[in-house]
Amino acid sequence: MQFNSATSSPHMMRDDGISQLMLQLLFALTPGAIAMFYFFGWGVVFNLIVAISTALIAEAAVLRLRQREIKNTLLDLSAVVTACLLALALPPLAPWWLTLVATLFAILLGKHLYGGLGFNPFNPAMVGYVVVMISFPREMTFWLLPSTINPAALGFIDSFNLTFFSQLPAAMSWDSISSATLLDGIKNHLSQGHLLSSIDTNQQLGNLFGKLAGNGWEWINLCYLAGGLWLFKNRIIDWRIPLGLISSLSLLSLLFYLIDSEQYLSPSTHLLSGGIMLAAFFIATDPVSASTTPRGRIIFGAGIGVFIYIIRQWGGYPDGIAFAVLLMNMAAPLIDYYTVPAAFGKRDQS
Amino acid sequence: MSADYQKISQDGLWTNNVALVQLLGLCPLLAVTGTFINGLGLGLATLLTLILSNASVSAIRHWVRPEIRIPVFVLIIASIVTIIEMLMHAWVPGLYNILGIFIPLIVTNCSIIARAESFAAKNPVLPSVIDGFMMGAGFLLVLVVLGGLRELIGFGTLLDHSYLMFGETARSWTLSFADGYRGFLLAVLPPGAFIGLGLLIAGKNYIELRKTKHQTVKLQPVIENSSTA
Amino acid sequence: MITALLILSILAAVFGLILGYSSIRFKVEGDPIVDQIDAILPQTQCGQCTYPGCRPYATAIANGEAPINQCPPGGEATILQLADLLGVEPLELNPENGEESGPTVALIDEENCIGCTLCIQACPVDAIFGAAKQMHTIISDECTGCDLCLPPCPVDCIDMVPVKSETTNWKWSMPVSNDSTPKAK
Amino acid sequence: MNRQVLITALVLTLFAAIGGGLVSYTEQSTASQIRVNDKMMLLHSLKSLLPAQRYDNDLASSAISIAPHQLLGTTKTSRAYSATKNTDTVAFIFNVIANNGYNGKIYLLIGVYTDGSIAGVRVVRHKETPGLGDAIDENRSSWILNFNQHSLSSLTEKQWKVKRDGGYFDQFTGATITPRAVVNAVHNTLLYYQQHKAVLLQATTKPVSPKE
Amino acid sequence: MFQLSHFKGGLVLDGHKKISTSSAIKPAILPARLTVPLQQHIGHTPELLVQLGDQVLKGQCIAKATDGISASIHAPSSGRVSAIDEQAVAHPSGLKALCVTIETDGKEQWCEPSALKQNYRDSSNQQLLNIISDAGIVGLGGATFPTAIKLQSCEPATINTLIINGAECEPYISCDDMLMRERAKDIVLGIQILQQVLAAKQTVIVVEDNKPQAIQSLQQALQKQAIDNIDVITIPTRYPTGGEKQLIKVVTGKEVPANGxxxxxxxxxxxxxxxxxxxxxVYLDQPLISRIVTVTGDAINEPANFEVLIGTPMNELIAQAGGYTANIGGLVMGGPMMGFSLPNDTLPVTKACNCLLTRVTEDTRQIPAQACIRCGECAEVCPANLLPQQLYWYSSSKNFDRAQDLHLFDCIECGCCSAVCPSHIPLVQYYRFAKTEIWAQEKERKKSDNARQRHEFREARIAREKAERDEKLRLKKELLAKKKIEEEGQQAAVDPKKAVIEAALARVKAKKDNTTEKPKNTDNLTPQQQQKIAEADQRRQQKDNKDEAT
Known part of the structure; x- marks a missing residue:
């Protein structure tokens, strides 16, 4: 009897593939996304819709242009994951074209210019984010107060008009709808020479601050944390990168907090405000652009934490996750080069 | 001889373009091409430098010993650039202020010493001048195209600030395209320069690729004819 | 103004003296790069590169007179190594020089050999032995598969045969790659 | 061998001398034009602060030295220019630094009429976020013109702030720090003028060497 | 006694062993034809001892181990040598190799027992090693390294621990398991011989904890014979614990140095x-002519273990195991993790063949590989602590230097990385490709160095010869010039034309006399080349003889 013998061992392969991994990743994102929706309204949903559809169309188009197989590549869902991460990072009131431009840049410049999935040195979502961050700084401030304390929360129709037609609801101005995020607010507060302890007396900031780390934000981050832990439990992500990121950020913020608690935010505020948990468990762990060696992953995560703290504290932008991730993406090959683990039997040798 | 000049021109403008193929002089290229006029200004300055330096290097090529070749070339180029800088400061101060440090930096533009080394030092004056002109023109072209592109995408205008170079009458030259265009800052910022240059290079390669494909297709029937004949 | 000019001139004079002296004192002879290139070439001495042997080709590459893509026996691997060594972009093998084929060895049809010794004189690596009027034999371990012995043979009794594939020299093939696998850099 | 070395040195010297000579010749022949240009540049920006009919002196040559002062944000001696009409002083133009911009210092030229109202404000140099904080630049928006004519008497102490802080002036959407810094700097300049009015007026009545 | 350790990585796999352990080891039928490949081990091919048509007896040595690393081959049964030629063998390449085909006579007639017939305890180590060597024993765990060589290679009395590997970590395979269950006593006797040869201080038999019956029967055998210097150690089931280095790490906590x-x-x-x-x-004077083979998998009707003669065609074995089920899709020699798939089932069983794994069609379909997303799962499971995806990266881009920097050759090809890869990249094949490519390049490099030397030598020789010729010519000219002067002096009467012709004739004659001119370039030859020359001379002689005859 003749057989087809073209295959090499092993003759056992896992049944699931990349798309299942991505699906689980998307699943883990849902609690955070729902929390975002709860606190920031329909804008989040519109962002997601615009980003996902743009991503899929752009990916299909570029695959066609590159004469690659389209259907299976689209089905690996990596473009959808990129789109979701990006949409959740953008401000909820972002106009549709902002999300579109960001997603286009993420897929075209961040992913396919480098050869598509697996070959992009930078996290595509963060590439897209940074492009719009430096191009449209005004629109990137279109955050709003969390619904729990927002007297002017927008309904579906108002959000729709705002996102797609840039129409403000009657009798409302931009300044009455949009609001600085907590980190931005605190940065302003400090730059005016105020002390952190005076936050409570500042009517607006005090309101924003909530219990722990910003009204709404603390819950969103806890949801992302839960999703991330679930991913870790299912062995979808490596624990080293989140650990490195969270510990370096905590350590740095604790250090400065202990030095001067009036000028530097507490570790808990740092960890649970902005997109830290999203970054730690979903963005920094993108395996393609991260370091791959075990030690390298800890360094990679820690580096992101350090850069986030530096940019938050002394940089020009209120939050620095995207820049921090991209900077460490750049360093990943170098880190890999110097952290090759000792092969079996090489431990005693130099 | 005319074929030679044709080759020199083709080299400078396209096949061996300083910016798109040799990738030389990228520092000023990327830094000043925020607008069309900036690109034009630096391009003209570089073009002038290239012509003059090629001419003088070629003229003195027989008298310079190899061991001091480079210092002499650098001296010549530095002198020319300094003179051009002073002239610009005197006559187009607005542009001078914008281009700032990049005019003296022309000295370190590798394309100039590269042309001096690889062409002017081996050829008579006239071809050298032509070569300088064509290389400079090729560089100028890229500067202008990139500047124009970035200005167009970044601000939605073209030829803005022309008055810096052409005087007050040029104030009205500014072309504005979409009203209420918010601007796409990335294009104006340094990353935009890199992306823009990358796209230009890709575009050039694409055209070349098309050309060679076209040629092979064209060649086919000729071979067939010969075989059937 | 005059002082500036003077200082410039004096500086130039001093550096001119230093340069003039150095150019005589530190003259470099010889070119080690040729050896490195030669070490990469497959040493078939076949002349397909249009040079009379591997070393002349290596010298030509080192002098910038020849591109790195003229060695069919070395093929892609050699071109990659050369590109790596010289820091240049790898090129496709120039089809004018021939095609990359698997390793071959010469085989003399001993029935037909008339013992003319012409092939012995052609062999660049002395891999054929035999004497006049006697049958010649290829030392297949030494044969580089250069084809140079084919043209001189008056009775066409030499064949180039592919090196026999055995379980001992068999190579695993690269898996059929999916389309996004990177090409060799 | 020695001859060769000498020739080498000689050739290089020759080229250095020729190159240097050419450069110095150009320098001499363009020096005056360059000086004129620099002055024109300064004049141009000064002129933009004051309507031309309000003064008749050469603004660029009217510089007076101002000691560093906290209200002007200066730490070194700075220059101010006085505009006169028919030998009467009509306005002063101050070099002011707003130290608390979003990305560092913002350099301003602020023109103040002798009656204590603002003639004009211009940003000379800044590093504010492009597209956001750079709306203080006249080229980007007309926001900076809002200061014209205002004085310590036209607006109260509380009104010399951005709207978000309960003041009179707009901030631009998304950016509060930059306009806040500029408003603050303008306000401080008016305060400075108020305190030093007498000294300043006195200084201009005496001939002041423009070089100081 | 032993503090068990563990190695990094590895996988817990589904064993599938029960499929083939329900029945005892069955003796396989004697096939009509046995095809015995000469190369069944790592090392040199042994020297053939029989000729076509020879009658051989069971256990008769048909190919003798050469010097160096090699192992002898014996006739698995009595019969007639019906062919000595190249036959398809079980090798990933599917290529042919030299085999001896024996038509069996069914008599199973053993050859004469060897002279040595005494208690092994009275034998010297050398005698025992000779027996092991003569019996053609090779490592049956899969590596097939000649056992005698392995035993000889270590310095006397340097072995502290002798580890007997009964881990058998690959799924499906159960031949060692069954052997331990049924022949524990014989195994222990064998171990004692090894102990004596090595003078090992301590000996352990290591078995994975998924083979409780094997452990039990081993312990019983030890108790029954009251042996207390051999211990049975149970270790957790984890692939690839059966790998030599991994096993050592688990048992002793020590890592075998790389390259060591x-x-x-x-x-x-x-x-x-x-x-x-x-x-x-040693005890029965029987060379290695049979082995236990697990015939198992999801596409065989009656999976079981068989005691099979080397050279038995696989399809006959399959038939004895009830034949394939309808959905047979492939046949693998070895386990699912490290075995290789066979192009057909008519190949002979060899010493390395521990398992024939049948696979159903669904399992054999190829999952197309996707792009590597660098998830690092492969690095997690790599028992050699390598970075599989970087190795893949460099192997696929043929950047072999970098691959070697990343310890490509420490890869044991266990297959864990491929098995967990979510992109289904055939990683192991990339490593095998890179390894064989590097070996080939190394060979190529040696050959080209050699060619360069020979070329330079030739150039030098030609230059020298030219110089000599020129010198001769110069001398001749001088001589001629002298002669001319003399001749002019003599006013010669001889016709110069005639002289020239005569000289030419003389030269031709001289050449004729000298037909057995010595071949050129015969200096500096290696023994191999000389041998070849000798062979060629022989052929030449034969040809001449033939010419004469005709």
């Missing part, structure tokens, strides 16, 4: 089946 041997740290490993073969050789 277990003997370097005072340890030697032998497979249980090897120990059993040693017993057979």
């Amino acid at each position: 041997l277990p003997a370097d740290i005072g340890i030697l490993c032998q497979n249980v089946a090897t120990a059993y073969s040693v017993y057979r050789a």
